[in-house]
Amino acid sequence: MSPNASARFDVVVIGAGIAGIYALYRLRELGLRVRAFEEADGVGGTWYWNGYPGCRFDIQSREYSYSFSRELLEEWDWSELYTAQPENERYCNFVVDKLDLRRDIQLGTRVTSLTWDGGRSHWTVGLADGTSTTAQFVVGAIGDFSREYVPSYPGFDDYQGVWAHTSRWPREGIELEGKRVGVIGTGSTGVQVIQEVAKIASQLVVFQRTATYCLPLRNRPIGPAEMRQIKDGYAELFKFCLEHNTLSIPTDPRSAYDLTKEERLAYYERIWQGDPPLDILGLWDEAWDPGPINDELSEFLKGKIREQVDDAIIAEKLVPNDHGFGAKRPVAEEGYYAAFNRNNVELVDLKADPIERFTATGIKTRDHESELDVVVFATGFDIVTGPLSAIEIRGEGGRTLREHFADGFRSHLHIMFAGFPNFYLPSPAVTGNFVRAIEPLIDWIGEMICYVQRAGATQIVPTNEAEESWTQFGLKQVTENPFFTKSKYVGANIPGKPFVPTNMVFEPEGKFRARRAEIAAGGYREFAMG
Numbered sequence: 304m305s306p307n308a309s310a311r312f313d314v315v316v317i318g319a320g321i322a323g324i325y326a327l328y329r330l331r332e333l334g335l336r337v338r339a340f341e342e343a344d345g346v347g348g349t350w351y352w353n354g355y356p357g358c359r360f361d362i363q364s365r366e367y368s369y370s371f372s373r374e375l376l377e378e379w380d381w382s383e384l385y386t387a388q389p390e391n392e393r394y395c396n397f398v399v400d401k402l403d404l405r406r407d408i409q410l411g412t413r414v415t416s417l418t419w420d421g422g423r424s425h426w427t428v429g430l431a432d433g434t435s436t437t438a439q440f441v442v443g444a445i446g447d448f449s450r451e452y453v454p455s456y457p458g459f460d461d462y463q464g465v466w467a468h469t470s471r472w473p474r475e476g477i478e479l480e481g482k483r484v485g486v487i488g489t490g491s492t493g494v495q496v497i498q499e500v501a502k503i504a505s506q507l508v509v510f511q512r513t514a515t516y517c518l519p520l521r522n523r524p525i526g527p528a529e530m531r532q533i534k535d536g537y538a539e540l541f542k543f544c545l546e547h548n549t550l551s552i553p554t555d556p557r558s559a560y561d562l563t564k565e566e567r568l569a570y571y572e573r574i575w576q577g578d579p580p581l582d583i584l585g586l587w588d589e590a591w592d593p594g595p596i597n598d599e600l601s602e603f604l605k606g607k608i609r610e611q612v613d614d615a616i617i618a619e620k621l622v623p624n625d626h627g628f629g630a631k632r633p634v635a636e637e638g639y640y641a642a643f644n645r646n647n648v649e650l651v652d653l654k655a656d657p658i659e660r661f662t663a664t665g666i667k668t669r670d671h672e673s674e675l676d677v678v679v680f681a682t683g684f685d686i687v688t689g690p691l692s693a694i695e696i697r698g699e700g701g702r703t704l705r706e707h708f709a710d711g712f713r714s715h716l717h718i719m720f721a722g723f724p725n726f727y728l729p730s731p732a733v734t735g736n737f738v739r740a741i742e743p744l745i746d747w748i749g750e751m752i753c754y755v756q757r758a759g760a761t762q763i764v765p766t767n768e769a770e771e772s773w774t775q776f777g778l779k780q781v782t783e784n785p786f787f788t789k790s791k792y793v794g795a796n797i798p799g800k801p802f803v804p805t806n807m808v809f810e811p812e813g814k815f816r817a818r819r820a821e822i823a824a825g826g827y828r829e830f831a832m833g
């Protein structure tokens with residue numbers, strides 16, 4: 304190895320969430336001098352910040368375990384199939400303590416700037432307290448979904464009640480019992496909040512813009528014997544996930560047309576009654592493309608919504624009427640539809656009755672005025688460029704990453720940027736299981752760093768051609784797929800935001816992994832080293 308003597312660290316990792324924790328571990332194991340900076344006062348990232356009531360996994364906890372350490376897998380017991388945020392945060396702390404990572408993590412420290420020094424081949428890492436350090440490489444494990452999106456409303460500043468975005472939930476909590484609560488947003492997060500808050504609020508007003516297809520989560524505790532079985536099956540589970548786009552869902556190789564309509568309906572019913580709900584993702588290909596099979600499945604799910612909601616008018620508002628199943632991320636619920644059978648829960652359909660303004664005491668829609676003690680924003684995230692622009696990143700020639708994106712988001716592999724040497728954004732496919740995708744991606748980054756050092760070089764950066772080609776590839780995928788054009792996975796949820804394709808736009812995780820392996824085996828020809 305030829306470490307860069309001018310830099311205080313070989314690598315600075317920004318963030319101590321799921322990716323940052325693994326990056327710190329892996330890079331330290333490779334013999335590199337690593338320091339992680341984390342803005343929060345604790346580790347866990349998503350599982351630290353999203354302390355809203357009801358926050359939990361919707362893929363099975365066992366699949367979310369880090370796979371790299373037999374000892375970790377043996378020592379940790381999951382209490383439920385889909386564990387809640389406090390347990391998930393405890394898991395992150397367990398991993399950090401077990402691997403003795405805490406000594407290399409500086410908590411409560413926000414990275415505010417990164418400035419590339421081409422002469423010395425290192426980054427100067429500016430911190431919020433005014434101090435700085437230097438590192439040859441930076442891994443920005445900042446989370447694609449870490450910058451909250453709060454829509455702006457007239458009169459918002461007049462509102463005297465309490466408000467919070469779900470992903471910046473105060474650590475001390477918010478008193479919701481017996482309160483009048485409004486929730487804006489009915490995606491994966493909104494559904495989780497609504498079904499919990501309905502049980503304790505005196506009144507809950509749900510502001511829904513787009514109805515969602517939800518499947519039952521069917522959560523339950525895991526006993527010691529089942530946990531033993533899980534531990535014995537980890538190796539096989541992880542292997543399967545890697546071969547199946549990061550999830551443990553078997554895919555049905557048949558065509559939908561190999562079955563009669565009755566057989567298909569019986570099959571949907573079996574999935575509906577079964578466990579886990581996301582097995583639906585394994586359905587035949589025709590279920591996912593607009594057409595008769597997708598219509599049939601969507602109708603089946605709409606019927607299930609109608610069965611669960613007592614009031615037929617409310618049920619119709621909860622039935623998606625502008626998209627088929629799969630056009631948005633499937634959501635898992637545990638009492639979401641039942642919540643609308645309670646007297647204290649009210650549904651406002653924002654397409655028919657839009658929000659006009661906030662008032663001092665609540666929210667005024669065209670036809671209603673709701674007095675609210677608390678407003679919860681479950682309105683999603685400003686993906687990728689949101690968290691990236693929270694740091695002033697200056698690469699070669701003092702050019703900022705913001706300037707780099709002036710004509711739209713550009714990257715090579717969504718991981719590196721031309722003109723920004725030695726800077727990595729570890730951002731794998733996002734629809735599957737993040738942990739299964741992040742481990743091999745960080746392994747790949749670690750190998751690249753070691754390759755550079757072994758070669759006696761000090762920096763590596765994607766060529767302009769490679770970046771251009773990947774960027775065009777992503778744009779083509781987006782324009783060819785009508786789902787992506789409107790999806791939050793390309794930033795379309797933020798008014799006026801240019802396309803920011805996340806990796807899932809490009810190719811399935813397995814193919815992406817193979818592509819990365821090929822690049823490494825070919826001596827990183829798409830990158831310039833110096």
Ligand code: NAP
Pocket residue numbers: 359360361362448454487488489490491492493495510511512513632653681682683684733791796
């Ligand atoms: P999201 O999927 O982007 O949903 C945001 C919700 O807010 C949507 O219902 C959206 O309505 C609504 N909304 C946005 N702007 C609005 C506005 N101006 N007025 C009214 N409504 C507005 O965000 P999310 O639910 O936080 O989920 C984000 C991601 O986090 C998920 O895709 C998932 O990857 C992850 N997540 C995972 C879990 C889990 O593992 N269990 C749980 C929660 C979240 P429209 O649909 O009309 O845009």
